[in-house]
Amino acid sequence: METKYLIIGNSIAGVSCIEGIRSIDNVGKIVVVSKEDIQNYSRPLISYYLAGKISENSMAFRSAEFYKENSIELILNVTALSIDTKNNTLITNTGNIRFEKLLIASGGSPIVPNIQGYSKDIQGIFTFTSFSEAKKLKKYVEEEKIDNAVILGGGLIGLKCAEGLLEHNIKIHMVELSDRLLSSTLDKDASNFIETVLMEKGCVVYKNDTIENIYSENNKISKVKLKSGKEIETKLLVIAVGVKPETSFVKDTGIQCNRGILVDQFMKTNISNIFAAGDVAEGKNLITEKSSLIAIWPVAARQGKIAGINMAGGSAVYEGMFPMNAVEIAGVPVISFGITAVDNLENYEILKKSDGKTYKKIVLHNNKIVGSIFLGKIERSGIYAGLIKNQINVAEFKSFLLEEDFGLLILPEKYRKHIVVGDGIEV
Amino acid sequence: MVKPKRIIIKEEYCIGCRLCEIYCVTKHSCAKEIIKMYKEKKIASESGICFEEKGSISFAIQCRHCDDAPCLEACITGAMFRDKDTGRVLHNKEKCVGCWMCVMVCPVGVVKISQSEKRVASKCDLCIDREFPACVENCPNEAIYVVDYEGKKITKE
Ligand SMILES: Cc1cc2nc3c(=O)[nH]c(=O)nc-3n(C[C@H](O)[C@H](O)[C@H](O)COP(=O)(O)OP(=O)(O)OC[C@H]3O[C@@H](n4cnc5c(N)ncnc54)[C@H](O)[C@@H]3O)c2cc1C
Numbered sequence: 001m002e003t004k005y006l007i008i009g010n011s012i013a014g015v016s017c018i019e020g021i022r023s024i025d026n027v028g029k030i031v032v033v034s035k036e037d038i039q040n041y042s043r044p045l046i047s048y049y050l051a052g053k054i055s056e057n058s059m060a061f062r063s064a065e066f067y068k069e070n071s072i073e074l075i076l077n078v079t080a081l082s083i084d085t086k087n088n089t090l091i092t093n094t095g096n097i098r099f100e101k102l103l104i105a106s107g108g109s110p111i112v113p114n115i116q117g118y119s120k121d122i123q124g125i126f127t128f129t130s131f132s133e134a135k136k137l138k139k140y141v142e143e144e145k146i147d148n149a150v151i152l153g154g155g156l157i158g159l160k161c162a163e164g165l166l167e168h169n170i171k172i173h174m175v176e177l178s179d180r181l182l183s184s185t186l187d188k189d190a191s192n193f194i195e196t197v198l199m200e201k202g203c204v205v206y207k208n209d210t211i212e213n214i215y216s217e218n219n220k221i222s223k224v225k226l227k228s229g230k231e232i233e234t235k236l237l238v239i240a241v242g243v244k245p246e247t248s249f250v251k252d253t254g255i256q257c258n259r260g261i262l263v264d265q266f267m268k269t270n271i272s273n274i275f276a277a278g279d280v281a282e283g284k285n286l287i288t289e290k291s292s293l294i295a296i297w298p299v300a301a302r303q304g305k306i307a308g309i310n311m312a313g314g315s316a317v318y319e320g321m322f323p324m325n326a327v328e329i330a331g332v333p334v335i336s337f338g339i340t341a342v343d344n345l346e347n348y349e350i351l352k353k354s355d356g357k358t359y360k361k362i363v364l365h366n367n368k369i370v371g372s373i374f375l376g377k378i379e380r381s382g383i384y385a386g387l388i389k390n391q392i393n394v395a396e397f398k399s400f401l402l403e404e405d406f407g408l409l410i411l412p413e414k415y416r417k418h419i420v421v422g423d424g425i426e427v
Numbered sequence: 428m429v430k431p432k433r434i435i436i437k438e439e440y441c442i443g444c445r446l447c448e449i450y451c452v453t454k455h456s457c458a459k460e461i462i463k464m465y466k467e468k469k470i471a472s473e474s475g476i477c478f479e480e481k482g483s484i485s486f487a488i489q490c491r492h493c494d495d496a497p498c499l500e501a502c503i504t505g506a507m508f509r510d511k512d513t514g515r516v517l518h519n520k521e522k523c524v525g526c527w528m529c530v531m532v533c534p535v536g537v538v539k540i541s542q543s544e545k546r547v548a549s550k551c552d553l554c555i556d557r558e559f560p561a562c563v564e565n566c567p568n569e570a571i572y573v574v575d576y577e578g579k580k581i582t583k584e
Contacts, residue, residue, distance in 0.1 A: 016500065044503040048524050058522070061505040298532055301500035327526040333540075335531050378530055378540055380477070386534030407479040407536065409487065419437065419534050420488065 002098040003031040003073070005311060007106035007195060008080045010034035011043060012297055013278025013304035015062055017103045020308020020316070022070050028312065030072050031097060033090070035079040038131060039064060043107075044132035044297060049143075050164030059131060080106065083253045085271050101273050102312040104250065104261060105304060108243030108279040108295055117214035124221035125214070125237045128161045141168055141236070149236040150174070150224050152211050154181040158240035159194075159327060162203060165238075166330070172203040173232050177210050177241075182334075185325040188332065188340035189352075190359055190373050197330040206230065211237075243295060245280045258282050260293050265317050267307035275311055277303035286320035286389065287338045287370050294321045324385060326378070335378045336369035337385050339363055353402045360402055367395040380407060386419060387411075428577030431492045431514035431553065434563060439568035443485040447562035448474040451489075454554060454561035469520060475551030476562060477537050487562065489551035490514045490537050498529035498538060506548070514576070515553050523547035559583065 005021055007014045010032050020031060041059040048054045067074055082091045083102070090097045110127035112118070118125070124144075126137045140146070149165055151158045156174030162172050176183070180191035181198075195205050200302035206226060214237065215223040223233050245260035256262045256270040260282030267275045284293040299321045309316040328336045342363060344347045348370075352361040358376030362369055362384070369388050374381040383406070387394060392415055394401065400410045408416050447577035453461050476487045496516050498507050500571045506522035507529055509515070518529075529538045541549035554560040563571050564583075573581045 042503045042505075044526065054524065058504075065506075123548065297503055298497070298501040298528060305500070324531055326531045328525065328527065331546075335525055335527060337531075341519060378527060380536035382531055382533035382538070383536040385532060391533075405481075407477065407481070409479040409481045409484060409486070420491065 001031070001095065004028040004100045005099055005103070006099035006101070007032045007103045007105060008034075009092070009103075009107055009278070009280075010036070010040065010074065010076075011105065011107055011278070011300070012061070013105035013107070013280075013300040013307075014103065015040070015066075016073060016301045016304030017105060017275075017277060017308035017311070018070055020305040020310075021312045022308075022315075024309060024312035024314045030070070030379050031099075032072055032074065033075045033078045033080060033092060033097070035077065036130065037077050039067070039074065039076070041131045043129070043131075044160075046128070046131055047160035047164040049131070050128075050134050050138050050161070051167035052138075053167070056135075075327075079184045080249045082251075083255065083274070085254050088273065090375045099273075102275065103304070103307050103311065104255075104269075104274065104276040104280055105300075105307075106249075106280045107245040107300075109246045110239065111242050111244050112239055113241055115211055115214055117154055117216065119216075122214070122216045122219055122221050124235050125239065127239050128157055129243055134164075137238070141165070141170070143367065144235055146170055146236050148232075148234055149238065150175065150211070150234045151238045151240055152230055153240035153242065154178075154207075155184065155240065155242060156182065156206065156327065157242070158238070158323065159329060161238050161240055162198065163329065166201050166203065170236075171177070172198075173206065173234070174198070174203055175206045175209050175211055175226060177208070179207055181205065181207075182325070182327070182336075185323060185336045185340060186334070186373060187361065188355070189338070190336070190361070190375050193332070193359060193375055194329050194334065197332050201330050243279065245282070245293065247280060258291060262291070263303075265320075266310045266315075267303050267318060268310065275306045275307040281320070284320055285322055287322045292321075294323050296324065298324070319389070322388060333378045334373070334375045335381045336371070336373045338369075339365075339386055340371045340373050342371075351398075351402050362401050364394065364398070367393050367398070369394060369401075383408065383411075390415070428494075428509075429512065429514035430494075432514075432573050432575050432581065433492065434489060434553070434571050435512060435574055435580075436486050437570050437572075438484055438486040438487060440568045441485045442568050443480055444567065445487075446479055446565050446567065447487045447571065448476050448478055450561040450565040451476050451551075454557075473539075473542060473549070473554060474562075475537075475539075475549070477539075487566075488535065488537060489562065490553075491535055492551075492553065497532040497534065501528035501532040503528055513553075514553075515555070516550075517552055517555070518548055518550055520545065520547050520549070520568065 042061040148171040213225040261276040277296040349364040361373040363371035
C-alpha cells in the first residue's frame with residue numbers, strides 16, 4: 001500500500017493532524033492506522049463511561065462523517081511494528097505501507113511497576129487508559145458486585161478512575177507514593193482539599209506508601225500488602241501510576257528519542273519527513289525551558305494540527321506548552337497551570353488565598369506568573385493561562401491577581417486589546 | 428471558513444447598567460420574558476456575558492468566536508464546535524460532560540459554568556436565532572455593537 005500521508009494513531013493528535021493537513025491539501029491521500037478496534041473515541045471520557053454518566057455511543061469526539069468528509073482511509077486493528085526510514089515504509093503486523101510524510105501519534109501506554117506477586121493473568125487487576133480496559137473494568141465491577149477497591153496511584157488517571165468507581169458506591173483505598181495527590185500539578189494545600197472531599201465520599205488515601213505484595217487465590221486477586229505493612233482485602237486493583245510514551249516500534253529506526261520522540265517547533269523529528277505529536281512527543285516546556293513530556297489533550301490537539309499543516313507544506317510553529325490540568329472531584333473543580341509547588345522560595349513569590357471552600361494560588365518568578373491553582377472557583381482562570389503563555393510582566397497589577405473580580409479590565413491596555421481584539425476588534 | 432459576525436466593545440461608552448446581562452439571560456431562558464425569567468430564578472451569572480467594572484470603567488465581554496479558538500481544540504467530547512454556516516463557535520450542552528478544558532484554555536475567560544440543570548460549560552452563541560444579539564439590541568449607549576465579517580457595522584433596518 002502507498003499513501004501521501006500516513007498517521008499512526010487515531011486519537012486527538014492523529015485527528016488534529018488530519019484537520020491540519022486538510023486545511024492546506026484537500027486531495028492528498030491520508031491513511032490512518034490504529035491498533036484499537038473502534039472508529040473514534042475520546043480517551044478522557046472513559047471515566048465518565050465507567051461512572052455510567054455517558055453511554056458507549058457518546059464516546060466519540062468526531063463523527064463517522066468526519067472520516068468520510070476528509071476522505072480518510074482508516075485501518076483499525078493494525079499495530080505498527082517498525083519504520084524503515086530509508087525506504088519510507090511502515091512495517092505493521094498486516095503488511096507494509098509506503099508513505100511520503102509520516103506522523104507518529106501513538107500516545108502512551110500504561111506503566112505497570114514490578115510488584116511481588118503480580119502476573120498479568122491474575123483476574124481483578126486492571127489498568128485504566130483505554131476504552132477496552134474501561135469496558136472490561138465496568139463489566140467486572142458490575143458482575144462481581146465489587147464494593148471495595150484499591151487504586152495504585154493518586155495522579156490524574158487514578159483520580160479519574162476513583163470518580164468513576166465512586167459512582168458504583170465502591171469504597172476506595174488510594175495508594176500514592178508521594179506525599180500528596182496529583183503531585184505533579186498541585187501543591188500540598190490543594191491536595192489536602194481534595195483528600196478531604198474524597199474522604200467524605202468514602203475514599204481512604206495512603207500517602208508515602210506503595211503496594212509491596214499482591215496476593216491471589218485461584219488466579220483471582222484477594223489481597224494487597226502495602227509497604228507500611230497495612231493489608232487490604234480486595235477483589236479489584238487498578239494500577240494507575242502513569243503512562244509512558246508508546247515508542248516501542250521506533251527502536252533502532254534512527255528516529256531520536258529521549259523519554260519521548262524528540263521534536264522541534266514544527267513537530268518534526270530528526271528525520272525530515274517524519275513528525276510526532278501528542279503524548280508520544282517530547283518537546284520544550286515553555287516555563288522551565290526543559291525538554292518535557294506533557295501528556296494532555298489540548299497539547300496533543302495543538303501539536304497534531306501544527307504537524308499536519310507542516311506535513312502538507314504549510315508553515316506553522318508550535319508556540320510551546322506548559323502543564324495544565326482540570327479535574328472535578330466530588331463536585332469540586334480544580335484547575336492548575338505550570339509550577340505550583342516550589343521549595344526554593346528565594347526565587348519565587350507566592351500569592352495565595354483560601355476561604356475554606358475555595359483556594360487560589362499564584363506563583364511568580366521575576367514578576368511573571370509561572371504557575372497557579374484555582375480550586376472551587378475556576379471561572380476566568382484561562383486569563384491567567386494567557387498571562388503565563390505570553391509571559392506578561394504583572395508587576396503593575398500584582399495586587400489584583402488574587403481579587404475575586406479579577407478580569408481583563410485590570411490588565412495593561414495593550415495586552416487587553418491584544419486578546420480581546422482577535423480579528424479587528426477594538427476595546 | 429465562514430467568518431462570524433462579531434460584537435465590538437467600546438468601554439468608554441459603557442454606563443455599567445448591566446442590561447446586556449439581563450437581556451441575555453432572558454433571551455436564553457424558557458419564558459423569554461423578563462418577569463417570568465426572574466421567576467424561573469435565572470440569574471445574571473447564567474448570561475453569556477462577563478461584566479467587568481473597576482472604578483469608573485466598565486465593559487461587557489462575551490465569547491470572541493476566535494478564528495483560532497483554543498476551546499475547540501481542548502474539548503474532549505466535541506461539544507464545542509464551529510458552526511459551518513455562520514462561523515460561530517457553538518456549544519452543545521447535551522454532549523458536554525463538564526471537564527472544564529474550555530474554561531482552562533480560554534484566554535478571554537468567557538466560558539462559564541452553567542448553574543442550572545446540568546453542570547456544564549456555557550457561553551455566548553451570538554443569539555443563534557436572531558439577527559441582533561439580545562445584549563447589543565438592548566444596550567442603551569451602543570457600548571457594544573455588531574460588525575459583519577468585513578468589520579462593517581450592522582445596524583437595525
Ligand atoms: C482516564 C484518563 C483521563 C484523562 N483525562 C484527561 C483530561 O481530563 N484532560 C486532559 O487534557 N487529558 C486527559 N487525559 C490525557 C489524554 O487522554 C491524552 O493526553 C490524549 O489522549 C493524548 O492523545 P494522543 O493522540 O497523543 O494519544 P492517545 O490518545 O494515547 O492515542 C494513541 C493512538 O495511537 C494508537 N497506537 C498506539 N500504538 C500503536 C501502534 N504500535 N500501532 C498502531 N496504533 C497505535 C492507539 O490505538 C491510539 O489510537 C486523560 C487520560 C486518561 C487515560
